Amino acid sequence: xxxxxxxxxxxxxxxxxxxxxxxxxxxxxxxxxxxxxxxxxxxxxxxxxxxxxxxxxxxxxxxxxxxxxxxxxxxxxxxxxxxxxxxxxxxxxxxxxxxxxxxxxxxxxxxxxxxxxxxxxxxxxxxxxxxxxxxxxxxxxxxxxxxxxxxxxxxxxxxxxxxxxxxxxxxxxxxxxxxxxxxxxxxxxxxxxxxxx
Amino acid sequence: xxxxxxxxxxxxxxxxxxxxxxxxxxxxxxxxxxxxxxxxxxxxxxxxxxxxxxxxxxxxxxxxxxxxxxxxxxxxxxxxxxxxxxxxxxxxxxxxxxxxxxxxxxxxxxxxxxxxxxxxxxxxxxxxxxxxxxxxxxxxxxxxxxxxxxxxxxxxxxxxxxxxxxxxxxxxxxxxxxxxxxxxxxxxxxxxxxxxx
DNA sequence: AAACAAAACTAACAGGTGTTAGTACAATTA
DNA sequence: TAATTGTACTAACACCTGTTAGTTTTGTTT
Numbered sequence: 001x002x003x004x005x006x007x008x009x010x011x012x013x014x015x016x017x018x019x020x021x022x023x024x025x026x027x028x029x030x031x032x033x034x035x036x037x038x039x040x041x042x043x044x045x046x047x048x049x050x051x052x053x054x055x056x057x058x059x060x061x062x063x064x065x066x067x068x069x070x071x072x073x074x075x076x077x078x079x080x081x082x083x084x085x086x087x088x089x090x091x092x093x094x095x096x097x098x099x100x101x102x103x104x105x106x107x108x109x110x111x112x113x114x115x116x117x118x119x120x121x122x123x124x125x126x127x128x129x130x131x132x133x134x135x136x137x138x139x140x141x142x143x144x145x146x147x148x149x150x151x152x153x154x155x156x157x158x159x160x161x162x163x164x165x166x167x168x169x170x171x172x173x174x175x176x177x178x179x180x181x182x183x184x185x186x187x188x189x190x191x192x193x194x195x196x197x
Numbered sequence: 198x199x200x201x202x203x204x205x206x207x208x209x210x211x212x213x214x215x216x217x218x219x220x221x222x223x224x225x226x227x228x229x230x231x232x233x234x235x236x237x238x239x240x241x242x243x244x245x246x247x248x249x250x251x252x253x254x255x256x257x258x259x260x261x262x263x264x265x266x267x268x269x270x271x272x273x274x275x276x277x278x279x280x281x282x283x284x285x286x287x288x289x290x291x292x293x294x295x296x297x298x299x300x301x302x303x304x305x306x307x308x309x310x311x312x313x314x315x316x317x318x319x320x321x322x323x324x325x326x327x328x329x330x331x332x333x334x335x336x337x338x339x340x341x342x343x344x345x346x347x348x349x350x351x352x353x354x355x356x357x358x359x360x361x362x363x364x365x366x367x368x369x370x371x372x373x374x375x376x377x378x379x380x381x382x383x384x385x386x387x388x389x390x391x392x393x394x
Numbered sequence: 395a396a397a398c399a400a401a402a403c404t405a406a407c408a409g410g411t412g413t414t415a416g417t418a419c420a421a422t423t424a
Numbered sequence: 425t426a427a428t429t430g431t432a433c434t435a436a437c438a439c440c441t442g443t444t445a446g447t448t449t450t451g452t453t454t
Contacts, residue, residue, distance in 0.1 A: 012244030012401085029229035031313070034442060043402070046443080050401050055442065112309060116228070132370075150390075153375055156383035165354030166363060174327075178350050186353035193347075194391030209431085231412060243413080244432050252412065 013051045018151055020058040026145040029113040032109055056118050059109070063117060066110040066129055069099070073133060087141025090192050093161055094137065097184045100168040108169060133158050140195075150197045157195065164191055210248045213238055218302040225257055225311040251314050256306070256377040260314060263307040264325055266296070271332060282340025287389050288357055289333065297365040303364060315331045330355050337392075347394045354392065361388055 016143055023032040037046040073095045077088050092186045099107050114125050118167060136158045143149030164187065173184055178186075215239045220229040231252060235242040249255055270292045274285050296304050311322050333355045340346030361384065368380055375383075 015273040028227055028312070029379060030225055033440080035440090044404080045447095046404080047402050049443070109228040115225070133367075136376055150386075152387060153367075153379055155373060155375055156380050157387055159367055159380075159388050160361045163364035163366075164357045164361040169360075169362035170330075170356055171352075176352060178352055182350055183353050186350040186359055189347075190349060190354055190357050191387075192391075194387040194389075230410080232410090240431090241433060242401070243415095243434080247431050 015063060016048060016107070017049055017058060020158050021062050021109050024059065024062070024109045025105045029109070031109070056116075059113060059116060060118075062106050063110045063114050063121075063125055066099075066103070066106050067125065067132075070095075071128070072131060074132065078135070078139075085146060085148045086141055086192065086196060088139050089136075089149075089161070089195065090188060092139075093165070093188060093191060094184065096165045097168065097187060098160065100165050101172075101180050101184075103174050104169070109168065120186045133162070136161070143195075147197065149195050152195065161179050161191055209382075213245060213248055214255060214258060215392045218259050218306050221256065221259070221306045221310050222302045226306070226313045236387060242330070256310060256313060257315075257318050259303050259362050260311050260318075260322055263296075263300070263303050264322065264329075268329060269323070271329065275336075275367075277330070282336055282343060282345045283334050283389065283393060286333075286340070286346075286358070286392065287385060289336075290362070290388060291381065293362045294365065294384060297362050298377050298381075301366070308363065330359070333358070340392075340393065345378075345394065346392050351391065358388055 016037070020032070020037055023037055024042060027036070027194050034048060038048055041048070074092065077083065077111040080088070080091075083091065115122065117125055119149060128187070134153075137154040140152070140154040140157050144151055146152070165188075168183070206289055213234070217229070217234055218236055224233070231242040231245060235245055238245070271289065274280065274288050277285070277288075280288065305362070312319065315324055316359060330352075334351040337346060337349070337351040337354050364384075365380070366377070
């Protein structure tokens with residue numbers, strides 16, 4: 001088990017991470033026991049430690065994996081000079097909606113359980129989030145200056161945008177008569193139309 | 198200690214309940230120990246049980262107290278025939294914002310920790326929430342029919358409205374250059390303007 | 395076939411969990 | 425003053441927690 005190790009080890013650890021994300025979301029980080037997680041993976045609790053360092057490490061990897069994905073996409077949008085301010089915001093919100101729909105477990109854990117990160121990870125995470133919000137505010141400020149966006153409090157607008165998509169959690173629970181595409185369009189129209197001048 | 202008992206017991210229990218709400222929000226329900234709570238109240242853990250039946254009971258009372266407040270206000274708005282559909286929605290969203298600002302601990306516990314309710318309380322709670330959402334959808338449907346509200350998916354619009362105000366959590370953490378009144382007006386404009394025809 | 399390493403197992407640990415039993419004190423009522 | 429009652433205490437319980445140590449099984453490479 002030498003050359004295949006990395007691949008095998010990788011997928012095994014990914015399995016554990018995905019199972020952890022689902023459990024952390026459903027039961028919360030604190031209420032998820034290593035024996036619960038082991039049971040889902042089909043193994044004894046102690047065996048997990050051949051693949052991970054600790055329960056905390058699982059949470060860290062989930063939170064920063066998601067945080068990095070969001071930051072990378074924001075970078076892309078900022079660098080795209082063909083978009084005006086409203087279009088930039090729309091692209092960002094669409095990305096958030098997609099993430100909430102496609103990667104609900106990890107995104108919800110990142111949103112709701114990150115407070116259980118140990119230091120210094122928690123401080124780092126909060127700081128990254130603060131910077132992310134600030135960069136979104138700047139897009140709105142620029143849009144207002146250029147007359148593309150209605151005069152609003154940029155900080156309040158960002159909070160509204162980022163939080164609104166959290167409602168997808170409930171849509172996920174009760175698959176209704178409304179498709180993910182319809183949900184996305186409705187949310188985009190509602191949120192972005194409220195900002196257009 | 199007979200005639201004053203109810204009053205004294207009442208305020209003591211209220212103290213415990215408020216301390217519990219704050220701890221449940223900060224640390225989460227599962228991570229809040231009875232010894233933590235007792236420490237905050239200034240008492241030994243076992244002494245709490247002279248006032249409460251169980252840790253679960255504390256969560257139940259918080260969740261249903263808040264749920265009842267929201268339902269009662271919705272009832273008032275529904276019964277107010279002087280309001281058109283947009284005005285009804287605005288009144289409801291304003292109430293949500295006020296609750297999120299003034300009673301953050303209890304509201305956040307209700308939103309984030311209700312999953313730890315024991316059965317049948319959890320099922321009851323989820324059902325009440327489903328009905329609440331349905332009643333909001335009906336207000337939007339009526340507004341669309343009357344031509345007061347833009348054609349949107351009522352369910353998606355409700356999710357967006359109810360979730361957007363959750364952003365107040367972050368405003369609460371980092372008291373910024375923006376007042377609660379400004380925050381409320383910005384959110385109302387953003388959210389309700391996105392629905393007007 | 396021998397060697398090796400990944401990954402599973404069992405057993406156990408030190409500490410934490412909500413809660414109960416039994417008791418003592420302190421203040422109010424009769 | 426005696427009785428009563430609310431509220432605090434200490435001690436303990438049965439169980440659950442994340443994690444480690446040591447060992448065995450499993451599957452691949454030489």
